[in-house]
Amino acid sequence: MGDFMTPNYESVDNLLKRGVNVAVFNGQLxxxxxxxxxxRWLIRLQWENRDEFLNSTKTSFSSPDQSQxxxxxxxxxxxQFFYILRAGxxxxxxxxxxxxxxxxxxxxxx
Numbered sequence: 297m298g299d300f301m302t303p304n305y306e307s308v309d310n311l312l313k314r315g316v317n318v319a320v321f322n323g324q325l326x327x328x329x330x331x332x333x334x335x336r337w338l339i340r341l342q343w344e345n346r347d348e349f350l351n352s353t354k355t356s357f358s359s360p361d362q363s364q365x366x367x368x369x370x371x372x373x374x375x376q377f378f379y380i381l382r383a384g385x386x387x388x389x390x391x392x393x394x395x396x397x398x399x400x401x402x403x404x405x406x
Contacts, residue, residue, distance in 0.1 A: 305340050312343040312375055319376040319402045323383030323390060324367075331379060338377065348372050354379075357397060366394035369401065376402065 311318050322334045338350065349372035356365050367380040378398050383390040
């Protein structure tokens, strides 16, 4: 209850500093945690590799037949960020197949 709508920079910074793999995903149409706000949140991280992450290349991921771009990802060392297209706050409900693909990429099964 006490963590509703509170930033968690320190928690994520602590995990990254300890070498824990961290993955964040965001639905492009999310009105609560909008993509621009999440990008601003990323800038506020104190992680020593933040700038390299921010300057890393954003790559797309697509449907298996490559007919539809499902989203974009950035990664550097132990941090990954996924922008998922056509999804709001409830990513898995809005776009289940792209959400499953993100889970596969996070777990190394893609």
